[in-house]
Amino acid sequence: MRISLLLLFFIIRFTAFATNGVNKDPRRAAEIREELWARATDNFRVTEIPQKWEDESAVIIAKSNRLSYKKEAIVAFLYHDRYIHYRVKLLTQKAIEAYSEFSVPGTGSYRNLEYKYYAGFKVIKADGTERIISLDQMIKEKAEVNNSRLDTYKIAIPDLEVGDIVDYYIAEEQTINIAGTNFYTFDPIIFELSDDYPIMKQEIAFDVLRRCYINLKSLNGAPSFQLVSDEDADINRYVLVDEDRERLKNIRWMHNYREIPTVKFKVTYASKRAAGSIHAFLGTPGLLKSSVSESEITEFIKFLSNSMDYVISGERFLFTKAMKQYKKESNKEKLARIAFYNLRYFYHVNSKEYDMLNGKGYNNQSAGFQFIDILSKYYRSRGISHDLIIGIPKDISSLDDLILENELKYALRVNEGQKPTYISYFDANAFYGELDKDLQGTTVYVLNKSSSSYEWVLKKEEMPIDSYKTNQTKNWLNYSIDVAEGSLQLKAKKSITGEGQTYFQRYLTDFYTYKKEEFDKYRSEEEDFPDSKKKAKERYLKRRVEVLKEREKRFEENLKYIVGQDLSVEIDELSDFKVEQTGRFDDQPEFTFSYKADFKGPLKKVGGNYLLEIGQLIDGQIELSEEEQEREYNIYMPYARSFVYEVKVKVPDGYTVQGLEKLNLDVSNETGGFRSEAFLEEGHIKVLCKKHYASNYEPKENWDLMKAFLNAADEFSNKQVLLKKQ
């Protein structure tokens, strides 16, 4: 449902309509109505719902998604139709709210595409009477962006009451003029078989005709598609029939595409001649393709790699030139590392200040396959043994369920030195020796890229999972107490290794954070903007002053928000933010920063004493709700991780501390752990806390084990100590 709506958005986004209206062609409108309503299957004639769903807000009695893809012989037109049909019983006023207003895009055309929209709405009352809603009442919502029309049409459904059934369809018929090209790729679609309301019966059908290729897979227990051929009509219809689906729920640590029954597919049109040269895992026209062979993947990688040679790349040119100075370097492991950092410099640093000051903003996008390709080809030229890792992100699919080329994600592995080293991130903060969190624990294909392409063979391998120690966040939190004000002064240092860095680097760093360390390493000229004329240089320098001034304020504001959220307090003042180490090199992997913050909240005056909510002095802990106590699905977390806190609180003069012994907690098992200990040392309360999640995945059977340490951490967060007046 979500993806299909995205598709609709996509259409609205990229289309502009020359004419307007819904059901503009009355003859076709009547045909569609006849087909979807008069000749509806029995599923769309049901009025009763199962007793088990009587308390639901609404129940989808029947739902159908019919798609067709066809190419007429001779003419250069491609036809893509989509018919969405729902029959929904409304059981509450809220459901009436949800189904009483509809919006349909207007018929029109844009470039080589022509769209026609048809819709029908009818209401079936409790006594069985049916009323078709006239579309004459549709209201046009005008919208025009830069002279392109994006109008939509709205309708309010009259006379809706609890117990009514709304039966509606929205059909989109697209004609695509493909003159001058011999292939066309439709956007991939993922259907989750669960919806916001329970579903009694649903059907997804595809008609695939003449030279259309369809890649499709049912996942996570979704029923398979059955072929229903109609040779007379030259139709291959694939139909999935499903029933009795419970409502979709929102669950912590969940990958829907790995647990919820799902169907993914993509359709491609290619002429006979074009089909051989397209690298998109095409099967046989008109027949479903549900698996991808290893040789297809190898061919695809060859194609990708070869095509990169035709792309003009300034980065490649500068990188190749720069690496000439390492001609004599014989340590291959060292060379592999040097090459990575040099290439990162040319992609993300070298000329990026121009871009920034020309208004393109701070862009730290991952460089993608081209980066891998340049690096890999360089490695091969220098005899550096390495593999290409080809996998699918763990939240999308398992490798066996691969059907689309755009599901793939790539990494490199250098097999020099004592142990293999992964390179899987290609942004400005990526460093040598990181394994993509999305591929950890998944089965991937490994391809020896040191060899010639004709020797390439895929091997399957299981990717390792980072230790929780790799993804570690360490906190040194020094508090002092202002008794008179009832406030706390925090002097903090945070040091993050691994995946946790991304979030903080995103909000607390930019180009200027690492400019100096990069220029010191990779740039010889001292001069700013050497390629610019005097006036342009002056302008750049002025803008730089502005940018530098603004960013400091922005970072402190961001950090103030982050710290406030983490500690669940309102920060009164935050100052002295400083990045101590950028965490962008494998020999200095910690991203470390420090700051000072003042706030109130955890200190409560009780009589003449103070209660300090000491559990609130570290980051907020997960509080599992009552309904999370039972777990129905496996547990998918982003990565294994750990958190270390060293808290020091100066005991105010004239006070003693009681209750520290309650802070000693220790729960540890195979899924993770929480440990805390507290003691007094030289006039300070010292608390040491460690929390770790051992893996990025746990089977649902381990939920009780996870709960044990999560609850211990939550218990800690509620702990208080007494500062007793002497």
Next chain:
Amino acid sequence: MLINLRCYLSVLVCYALNTRQVLTVFMLLTGFLFSYGQKVKEEHLAAAEELKEMFEDSEVALLTNESTYYFRFDEKKQQTKVFSKERKEYLGLQFNSSFVERNYFHQNLKISSYSLKNYRGKTIPHDEFCGHYTRNGIFHSDAEVCAYHFSFPSKGGYRVFETSKTFLDPKYLTTLYFHSNVPAASRKMVFRIPEWMDVELLEMNFEGYDINKKLDVVDKETVVTFTIENIEAFPDESNLPGISHFLPHVIVLTKGYEHDGIYTDVLSNTNSLYQWYKSLVDQTSSNPLVIQPKVEELVKGLTSDEQKMKAIYYWVQENIKYIAFEEGLAAFKPEDAHRVLENKYGDCKGMANLTKDMLKMAGLDARLSWIGTNQLAYTYDIPSLAVDNHMICSVNLDGRYIHLDATEKNHPFDEYAERLQGKQVLIENGDSYLVKEIPETPIDRYLHKTNVTFSLGDGTLQAEAIETLNGELKKGFIDAYQSITPDRKRLFFKSIASGDLKTEAIALTNQPELTKENPLTLEYTLAMNDQLNSFGEETYVTLDYKKELANYQVPSDRKHPLNFAYKMNHQFNGTLPVPSHMEIIHLPDPVAIASEHFEFTLKYELENNAIRYQRELKVLDTYLPVEKFSEWNAALDLVQEFYDDQLILRTSK
């Protein structure tokens, strides 16, 4: 926004509530209109520096913002029109800034021209969106906007936007604000009023603003000029009352005009406003054949007027879905009652009209009424379309007027939504009209009361509680309850009861029912671990697990008034018998503060060897003006201190 106004009659103030929507559209565009290498004039740069000092959070400011309004008689159409000219000089206050200028129009306000130029007078490239715009809760409105997205080359970058517009009917020119979406170094508003034109300019909320007013006579026209310097942007703070309450603005009262010796009334007084409204209402028709059967069905067997009123009102509330239309005269003219009944949807006017027709058929003296919700600061002595934004039905019951707003889905009969209380209502009365006031609901009707009996067990604080909720607080829970899935319904009640506690601490002992007429009653037991702490012989106890209004202080940098969604009356009464082996060594000091806006009383007392805890927090008014912030915060600080403090008991030796 705490208040979600669901029914508007008109879109007259084009206040930029729609920024996000327009920006989203522009974000869809792939091109970015950055102008490289354009020069900046020294004087603009200097002005930008100065403005940045003054308005440090702003990326863009107005150097000047002038609008002039001309009243002219259209001989051809034989009617008066108002022409407006706006000229806005924008400056970029920092590198890489951009802005979206919005130019609003509707059926009675047309854009004649616009231009967007740089300081050399050359048109600059920009993205343009034109179309209807939607606001929360409005299904369709004929209000349209053209929005132009442009960027500034660098600090001091200059863009001038000019537009000419025409009000086809002068009564649609209503309120004009000095504020804009960005701060302005200079804001000027000019009215050129011919001597044949009867126009009054009402100066609203000018106090506290240094607005200069100048009167001239030029070519038989009175020229009224208002100027103000260094004015901030429209506020974007949360929980703001309607801006008409506190921002300076001018209400343009176009009373009438004289042409060829004949005086034509536009809106000269409340009666002419009423007569115009009435002329629209008179255009509606009624089909008793559609309505009568439903009325008969609803009132069958009912004898008293109140029963009939209630039956019909509740039916409309529950069965007519609110869908708002604001198109042309439809923004002011109610839909025919029978059409609303057939459609089972309508806007506030349609629902009021249906309620009225049904009640009349049931033999009651029901009338249509116009009202401005508490978003508007006006009363009916101002004859302007800006004065109201809502329609309800009023019933004359032997001289007492009962007002029925069927758009308030979960409101009980004869109680009034917060947004209507204290507001004037203009009631139809044949050829004349009545102005009445919606009564304020007494604070007792907002009562949220929690009675708890505590006991100290082994390391836990246990309790039995009865909690009742009334008023708008309960109404909000009815709304929320209707949105949740069936498996979460019981947990929903527990989460209301739990306050600061985890829901696991609560065990419900009754089956709570949410109805509009009865209070919501929750009965439950509690077992709380985190509410007490033992340190040696001493035990620290917190009885209050609700702590309403904790951390409700107004931030010190807030500049504009605060609006509460509704009045509040939270009471908490607890009793804890002191265990025989313990003695009390500390009770928090009582707090008692009262002002015209609030009353807070919190105290612990020892009675018959039991601790009695009593807490009453009353917020008597939804509008908290800026000058009361310090008083409010000081009171809340005391409440917070009281909450932070705890009982201390000691094990007797």
